[in-house]
Amino acid sequence: MSFDPGKRYKFLCCCGAGLGSSQMLASKLRMVCSKRGIQAKVDVASAGEGVGAAPRYDATFCNKNFVKVLAKAEAKGTKIYGLDNVINADEINQNLDLFFGEG
Amino acid sequence: MKLDFLKKLYEEDLLSVEESFDTWQDAVKASILPMVNKKMVTPAYGDEILKSVDEYGLYIFLCPHICMPHCKAFSEVMQSGACLMKVNQPVYPIPDDPSTFAELFFAIAGTDADHHLDCVQDFMEILDDEETVEALLQVQSMEDLKQLIYGGK
Numbered sequence: 001m002s003f004d005p006g007k008r009y010k011f012l013c014c015c016g017a018g019l020g021s022s023q024m025l026a027s028k029l030r031m032v033c034s035k036r037g038i039q040a041k042v043d044v045a046s047a048g049e050g051v052g053a054a055p056r057y058d059a060t061f062c063n064k065n066f067v068k069v070l071a072k073a074e075a076k077g078t079k080i081y082g083l084d085n086v087i088n089a090d091e092i093n094q095n096l097d098l099f100f101g102e103g
Numbered sequence: 104m105k106l107d108f109l110k111k112l113y114e115e116d117l118l119s120v121e122e123s124f125d126t127w128q129d130a131v132k133a134s135i136l137p138m139v140n141k142k143m144v145t146p147a148y149g150d151e152i153l154k155s156v157d158e159y160g161l162y163i164f165l166c167p168h169i170c171m172p173h174c175k176a177f178s179e180v181m182q183s184g185a186c187l188m189k190v191n192q193p194v195y196p197i198p199d200d201p202s203t204f205a206e207l208f209f210a211i212a213g214t215d216a217d218h219h220l221d222c223v224q225d226f227m228e229i230l231d232d233e234e235t236v237e238a239l240l241q242v243q244s245m246e247d248l249k250q251l252i253y254g255g256k
Contacts, residue, residue, distance in 0.1 A: 016175075020223055021171070023223045065159060085167070087166055
């Protein structure tokens with residue numbers, strides 16, 4: 001879906017326990033969205049919870065180590081983006097580009 | 104540069120500088136020692152982190168240069184907090200993978216999820232500031248650290 005500035009997107013950030021890297025990722029993602037004028041609600045969850053929760057979100061971001069755990073959610077058609085560097089704004093930007101370029 | 108949090112860590116003996124480690128596991132266990140010494144976490148917290156990595160993969164290596172040892176073993180944490188260890192020789196946890204490594208180990212521990220989050224955010228402030236991270240990477244000794252924090256730029 002191409003970017004719709006009127007839409008409030010729902011993004012999920014996952015990591016092992018919803019405690020460490022997901023918080024950092026969520027914080028960076030919020031900053032990036034704010035800079036790009038993307039309205040977004042960003043939540044965090046553990047990868048385990050993420051499997052169930054991801055289908056309710058427009059896209060889910062995580063450290064690449066957790067992509068496997070979230071694979072079941074991806075099979076249901078939800079978009080999962082695994083990052084090498086969860087606190088790198090450039091990589092987050094690139095994945096957002098992918099998200100808006102697809103579908 | 105974001106030095107306030109570093110100053111606080113220094114004054115509370117929560118900063119360390121080490122030369123090198125044979126394995127990344129040794130590095131992780133060493134990174135939490137200041138908190139063990141201050142009875143903020145039990146010695147088992149380090150083992151819990153390693154168990155967590157066994158289960159979830161090397162999630163603690165956040166990005167080049169940065170490792171954030173942490174896990175949700177709240178029962179091993181008596182007092183929430185964080186400590187920072189600089190290792191002069193970069194630690195490479197994956198053989199033949201030069202892209203995953205760290206010299207800065209920001210270990211955090213929370214008594215519960217909320218406290219854990221506070222510690223994460225304290226570190227995010229430093230991590231967000233390239234100048235501070237660069238300066239930390241240049242540090243080779245406790246003297247250098249002291250100079251960085253108190254010498255002022």
